[in-house]
Amino acid sequence: xxxxxxxxxxxxxxxxxxxxxxxxxxxxxxxxxxxxxxxxxxxxxxxxxxxxxxxxxxxxxxxxxxxxxxxxxxxxxxxxxxxxxxxxxxxxxxxxxxxxxxxxxxxxxxxxxxxxxxxxxxxxxxxxxxxxxxxxxxxxxxxxxxxxxxxxxxxxxxxxxxxxxxxxxxxxxxxxxxxxxxxxxxxxxxxxxxxxxxxxx
Numbered sequence: 528x529x530x531x532x533x534x535x536x537x538x539x540x541x542x543x544x545x546x547x548x549x550x551x552x553x554x555x556x557x558x559x560x561x562x563x564x565x566x567x568x569x570x571x572x573x574x575x576x577x578x579x580x581x582x583x584x585x586x587x588x589x590x591x592x593x594x595x596x597x598x599x600x601x602x603x604x605x606x607x608x609x610x611x612x613x614x615x616x617x618x619x620x621x622x623x624x625x626x627x628x629x630x631x632x633x634x635x636x637x638x639x640x641x642x643x644x645x646x647x648x649x650x651x652x653x654x655x656x657x658x659x660x661x662x663x664x665x666x667x668x669x670x671x672x673x674x675x676x677x678x679x680x681x682x683x684x685x686x687x688x689x690x691x692x693x694x695x696x697x698x699x700x701x702x703x704x705x706x707x708x709x710x711x712x713x714x715x716x717x718x719x720x721x722x723x724x725x726x727x728x
Contacts, residue, residue, distance in 0.1 A: 585653020
């Protein structure tokens with residue numbers, strides 16, 4: 528059975544629309560079968576956004592494992608100076624993300640890249656954000672964490688949201704083995720937002 532982290536184009540498409548409110552605004556997103564959180568904003572994504580969206584993230588942001596784009600697109604919407612790269616392994620998720628970027632009026636701020644983790648990412652960023660695909664396993668998620676270091680500018684930040692029962696403790700320990708500074712920025716409903724900073728080297 529296909530998972531949301533697979534690029535399975537044999538699945539029948541579904542025209543799914545969902546809406547949610549955050550930061551006093553209502554957002555409407557297009558989704559599809561076979562993508563992550565296909566019918567709503569999941570609790571982890573909401574916590575991540577509420578924790579960082581209105582802070583200084585720099586102007587060059589990577590949303591890794593972007594899905595249909597709620598994190599990256601809302602970050603772009605809230606600050607017109609931000610340029611956001613949305614990267615995912617799923618073509619159908621990115622097709623939805625492109626439509627959502629247009630609907631939200633941020634298409635000119637957004638670059639969409641089909642990429643297996645960092646395979647097609649060749650620049651550095653001020654911030655990398657991710658709600659990692661935990662069900663893909665540690666080989667994938669830890670590659671996302673490890674690869675972030677070389678894809679961040681000096682003093683850049685990796686922001687991760689992860690559920691405690693899905694390995695938040697071990698993920699935090701792993702991040703601390705890579706980054707000189709890791710903080711637990713927020714926790715709610717079993718989710719934690721971890722921020723790892725690449726201090727100037």
